[in-house]
Amino acid sequence: MKSFLNIDAHSHFSMHNIPFGVFRRGDKPPAIGTRIGEYVVDLGALEAAGVLKSRHFAGESLNRFMATGRGTWREARGAIQRVLSEDSPLRDDTKIRDAAVFPVGDVRMLLPCHIGDYTDFYSSRDHATNVGIMFRGKENALMPNWLHLPVGYHGRSSSIVVSGTDLRRPRGQTKTDDATAPAFGPSRMVDFELETGFFIGPGNELGQPIPISRASEHIFGMVLVNDWSARDIQKWEYVPLGPFLAKNFGTSISPWIVTMDALEPFRIDPPSQDPQPLDYLLPAGAAYDISLEVSIQSADMANPHVICRSNVRNLYWTMQQQLAHHTCNGCNVRPGDLLASGTISGQREDSFGSMLELAWNRTKPITLPNGQQRVSIQDGDRVTMSGCCEDKSGEYRVGFGEVTGRILPVL
Amino acid sequence: MKSFLNIDAHSHFSMHNIPFGVFRRGDKPPAIGTRIGEYVVDLGALEAAGVLKSRHFAGESLNRFMATGRGTWREARGAIQRVLSEDSPLRDDTKIRDAAVFPVGDVRMLLPCHIGDYTDFYSSRDHATNVGIMFRGKENALMPNWLHLPVGYHGRSSSIVVSGTDLRRPRGQTKTDDATAPAFGPSRMVDFELETGFFIGPGNELGQPIPISRASEHIFGMVLVNDWSARDIQKWEYVPLGPFLAKNFGTSISPWIVTMDALEPFRIDPPSQDPQPLDYLLPAGAAYDISLEVSIQSADMANPHVICRSNVRNLYWTMQQQLAHHTCNGCNVRPGDLLASGTISGQREDSFGSMLELAWNRTKPITLPNGQQRVSIQDGDRVTMSGCCEDKSGEYRVGFGEVTGRILPVL
Numbered sequence: 001m002k003s004f005l006n007i008d009a010h011s012h013f014s015m016h017n018i019p020f021g022v023f024r025r026g027d028k029p030p031a032i033g034t035r036i037g038e039y040v041v042d043l044g045a046l047e048a049a050g051v052l053k054s055r056h057f058a059g060e061s062l063n064r065f066m067a068t069g070r071g072t073w074r075e076a077r078g079a080i081q082r083v084l085s086e087d088s089p090l091r092d093d094t095k096i097r098d099a100a101v102f103p104v105g106d107v108r109m110l111l112p113c114h115i116g117d118y119t120d121f122y123s124s125r126d127h128a129t130n131v132g133i134m135f136r137g138k139e140n141a142l143m144p145n146w147l148h149l150p151v152g153y154h155g156r157s158s159s160i161v162v163s164g165t166d167l168r169r170p171r172g173q174t175k176t177d178d179a180t181a182p183a184f185g186p187s188r189m190v191d192f193e194l195e196t197g198f199f200i201g202p203g204n205e206l207g208q209p210i211p212i213s214r215a216s217e218h219i220f221g222m223v224l225v226n227d228w229s230a231r232d233i234q235k236w237e238y239v240p241l242g243p244f245l246a247k248n249f250g251t252s253i254s255p256w257i258v259t260m261d262a263l264e265p266f267r268i269d270p271p272s273q274d275p276q277p278l279d280y281l282l283p284a285g286a287a288y289d290i291s292l293e294v295s296i297q298s299a300d301m302a303n304p305h306v307i308c309r310s311n312v313r314n315l316y317w318t319m320q321q322q323l324a325h326h327t328c329n330g331c332n333v334r335p336g337d338l339l340a341s342g343t344i345s346g347q348r349e350d351s352f353g354s355m356l357e358l359a360w361n362r363t364k365p366i367t368l369p370n371g372q373q374r375v376s377i378q379d380g381d382r383v384t385m386s387g388c389c390e391d392k393s394g395e396y397r398v399g400f401g402e403v404t405g406r407i408l409p410v411l
Numbered sequence: 412m413k414s415f416l417n418i419d420a421h422s423h424f425s426m427h428n429i430p431f432g433v434f435r436r437g438d439k440p441p442a443i444g445t446r447i448g449e450y451v452v453d454l455g456a457l458e459a460a461g462v463l464k465s466r467h468f469a470g471e472s473l474n475r476f477m478a479t480g481r482g483t484w485r486e487a488r489g490a491i492q493r494v495l496s497e498d499s500p501l502r503d504d505t506k507i508r509d510a511a512v513f514p515v516g517d518v519r520m521l522l523p524c525h526i527g528d529y530t531d532f533y534s535s536r537d538h539a540t541n542v543g544i545m546f547r548g549k550e551n552a553l554m555p556n557w558l559h560l561p562v563g564y565h566g567r568s569s570s571i572v573v574s575g576t577d578l579r580r581p582r583g584q585t586k587t588d589d590a591t592a593p594a595f596g597p598s599r600m601v602d603f604e605l606e607t608g609f610f611i612g613p614g615n616e617l618g619q620p621i622p623i624s625r626a627s628e629h630i631f632g633m634v635l636v637n638d639w640s641a642r643d644i645q646k647w648e649y650v651p652l653g654p655f656l657a658k659n660f661g662t663s664i665s666p667w668i669v670t671m672d673a674l675e676p677f678r679i680d681p682p683s684q685d686p687q688p689l690d691y692l693l694p695a696g697a698a699y700d701i702s703l704e705v706s707i708q709s710a711d712m713a714n715p716h717v718i719c720r721s722n723v724r725n726l727y728w729t730m731q732q733q734l735a736h737h738t739c740n741g742c743n744v745r746p747g748d749l750l751a752s753g754t755i756s757g758q759r760e761d762s763f764g765s766m767l768e769l770a771w772n773r774t775k776p777i778t779l780p781n782g783q784q785r786v787s788i789q790d791g792d793r794v795t796m797s798g799c800c801e802d803k804s805g806e807y808r809v810g811f812g813e814v815t816g817r818i819l820p821v822l
Contacts (some may be wrong), residue, residue, distance in 0.1 A: 116569055145647055148592070151648070153565070153652035153653050154565035154567055154659070155565060156528055156565055158528050158744065158745050159742055161617070168741050172740045175555075182556070182689065184689045184690065206661065208822075237556060239554055240649070240650075241562055241564035242652040242654075244563055245736070245742065248565070249741045250741075279595065328582055328656070329582055329583045329598075330578075331570055331659040333569065
C-alpha cells in the first residue's frame with residue numbers, strides 16, 4: 001500500500017495507520033484531519049471537494065464521527081487510504097491538494113474531541129505492585145480487590161491538554177512525615193505517568209450496561225496519555241476518596257487517535273489472569289503489542305534522554321474489561337469519553353512508567369547524560385512519550401507520534 | 412414585592428427567589444425559564460417579545476448566562492422581578508403571557524446546563540465522623556487531613572439526571588467479609604446522600620488559581636443533590652483510588668438553580684474552624700441557613716414519610732473554601748461545572764443525611780408508618796429531598812423545590 005506522498009519507512013504515520021485528529025492552520029477554524037508521513041490532510045476539505053464521498057468531517061471535533069460506529073470508521077479509513085494511494089486522482093489535482101494537504105509544521109494540533117468524562121484505571125500489575133511495596137510493604141503490595149476488578153477512578157476532563165502544552169508546577173497542601181501540620185506551597189514531587197487511553201465510540205444509555213462481548217464496538221481508538229502527578233499532594237489528600245488535586249492540574253494526550261483497525265495487526269492474546277475473573281469480565285478481550293518510550297530533557301540538555309522503555313502488553317486488564325466493568329452498574333459512557341490505562345510498568349527496572357518507580361521513591365536517583373540527577377521532574381524539564389507498533393516484516397509502522405510537555409515554574 | 416401572579420405564601424418560588432432552569436413544553440425545543448409560584452416563565456420568549464431587554468436566554472442551556480458574571484446575573488434577576496411585579500405591563504398583555512407563562516404542570520424540567528465536570532466534596536464533619544466511627548472506630552474517626560482541607564473527588568458528569576428520573580438498581584462486584592471471593596449481582600445496599608451543590612460561573616484558565624477572596628464571583632447558584640450510593644460496591648472497590656461504580660450509576664439534582672443573590676438574606680457566619688485553616692483557605696467565606704428534609708415513600712405507601720431533617724449550616728467547609736482549594740493547583744473550572752457538598756449530616760440522629768447513618772450501618776432499622784423496615788433503599792422506594800429558607804418575619808420563602816427519584820428493579 002503506497003501513497004503518492006513521500007513517506008519515510010520509519011514514519012509512525014504510514015498508509016496502514018490513518019489516524020484522526022483536529023488541527024488549526026493559521027487563524028482558520030479547527031478542522032478534522034488525518035496524518036500521513038509528514039503531512040496533515042484536511043478531511044473536511046476533501047469532502048467539500050467531493051474527493052471523499054462521506055459526510056463525517058465538516059465539523060470541528062470528532063465526537064459525531066465517533067458516534068457512528070465501527071462499520072463507518074472502517075469504511076472511512078478505507079476511503080481515505082484509496083484517496084491517498086499512488087494511483088489516486090488526487091495525486092495530480094494540485095488545486096485540491098493545495099487546499100487540503102499541508103506540511104505538518106504548518107498546523108497546530110488541538111484536542112481531537114470534546115471529552116465529556118475522563119476515567120483513569122490502574123491496570124498494570126507491576127505498577128500497582130511497585131507502588132504497593134513502596135507504601136505498604138511487600139506482603140500487602142496488591143490490594144485484595146486488584147486481581148478481581150480493573151480498579152479505576154474519575155479524573156478531570158477540563159484540564160486535559162494536547163501534546164505541546166506546557167504546564168505550571170502545581171501548588172498544593174502537603175505534609176511531610178515529621179511535620180506536625182501541613183503546609184501550602186509548590187509541589188516538590190512532580191512526576192509523569194506513562195499511559196495509553198482509548199476514546200469511546202457510540203456508548204450506551206444510562207442503565208444499559210455494555211456486555212464485554214460488545215465492548216469492542218465502542219472503542220474508537222487510542223492515544224498516549226501522560227497523567228502528570230504531584231506525589232506529595234497525593235500522599236496527603238488521597239485517603240479515603242482517592243487522588244484529586246495531585247492529578248487534575250493537567251493531563252496530556254497525543255493528538256492523533258490511532259484506530260483499532262490500524263492496531264489490529266498488533267493484537268496479541270490477553271494476559272493470563274489468575275484468579276479467573278468473574279463471568280461479566282470474560283472473555284477477556286484483546287491485548288496489544290505497542291512499544292512505549294519515555295524521555296526527559298532538562299532545560300540545559302541538547303537532546304532528550306530515554307529513561308523508560310515499556311509496552312502496552314504489560315497491562316493486566318484489557319480495554320474490553322475496563323469498559324464492561326465501567327458500565328456494569330448502568331453507568332453511561334458517551335462518544336468522546338476517555339478511559340486511560342493507568343501507568344504502564346513492566347517487570348524490568350528500566351520499564352517502570354513513572355519517576356516514582358524509576359527512582360524507587362527517591363532512593364535511586366536517575367543520572368542524566370549531563371550529570372544532573374533526578375528523583376522527580378524539575379522546572380524546565382520536558383517529558384516526551386512515544387508509542388509505536390512495527391510490522392513483523394519490518395515493512396511499516398503504525399505509531400502514535402508523541403505526547404510532550406514541559407513543567408514551568410510556579411507563577 | 413408582589414407579583415400579578417397568584418403566589419402561595421408558602422411557595423418556595425416567591426418573588427424573592429427567581430431561580431433559573433431549563434424546561435420543555437410538549438415537543439417544543441428546550442427553553443430557559445424561571446419559576447414563580449406554580450408558574451414557569453419562558454425567559455427566552457420574554458426577550459423575543461421585547462419585555463426583557465437582555466439577550467441571555469435564547470439558548471437551550473444556561474452555560475452562556477453562567478459565564479457572564481455576577482453583575483449580569485443580578486441585573487437579570489432584578490429585571491425579571493420587575494417584569495413579574497404587580498404593576499408590570501405584562502399583567503394585562505394576554506398575548507405575551509400566553510406565549511411565555513405556563514402552569515408548572517404543563518412543562519417537563521431538564522438539566523439546567525451542560526455539566527462539564529462534577530466534583531463531590533465530603534464537607535460535613537458529622538457525616539465524616541459517623542462514617543469513620545462505623546468503619547474505623549471512634550479513635551480514628553476523622554482522617555488526619557480532614558480538618559486541614561476540604562476532601563473531595565471527581566464524580567461522573569454523564570450520569571447526572573434531573574429530578575423525576577428513576578434509576579435502575581445497579582449491579583456490581585461485591586465481597587462480604589466472610590466470603591473468600593467476590594460475587595457479581597444486584598447491589599443489596601443502595602443508599603441516598605443528602606447534599607447540595609453549586610454551579611460555576613465564569614471560572615478560570617488552567618494554571619490560574621481562583622483566590623478565596625474572589626471565589627464568590629464564580630458561584631452562580633445552588634441545587635439539591637442526591638448522591639445515590641451502593642455501599643456494598645463501594646466497600647469492595649474504593650481502596651486505594653476512591654468511590655467509582657458505587658456512585659456513578661446516577662446522581663440526581665433539583666431542576667431550579669437558586670442564585671446566591673436570592674440566598675443572600677440567609678447567609679450566616681461560617682462555622683468556627685479549629686485548627687485554623689492555611690492562609691489560602693481564609694477568610695472562610697459564607698455559610699447558609701437552608702433547612703433540608705429527606706422523605707421516603709415505598710411502593711405501597713400513600714404518602715412520603717420524613718426520615719431526616721438537616722440544614723446546610725451543618726457544613727464545616729464553605730463553598731468558597733471548596734472552590735479555592737479545587738483551583739489552588741491551577742485546575743480549571745468551567746461555566747456549568749457542578750461542585751457538591753458531600754452528605755450533610757447534623758449532630759442529632761434524625762439529622763443524618765444517609766440511610767447508612769440513620770440505620771447506623773444496618774444495626775438500627777428505620778420503621779416506616781406502614782410497619783416496613785429499612786436499612787437501605789428497596790426497589791420501588793421513592794426518595795425525595797427538599798430545601799427551603801424562611802424569612803425571619805415569616806413573610807416569604809426562598810426554596811429549591813425538590814429532587815425526587817425512585818429505585819427500579821434491575822432489568
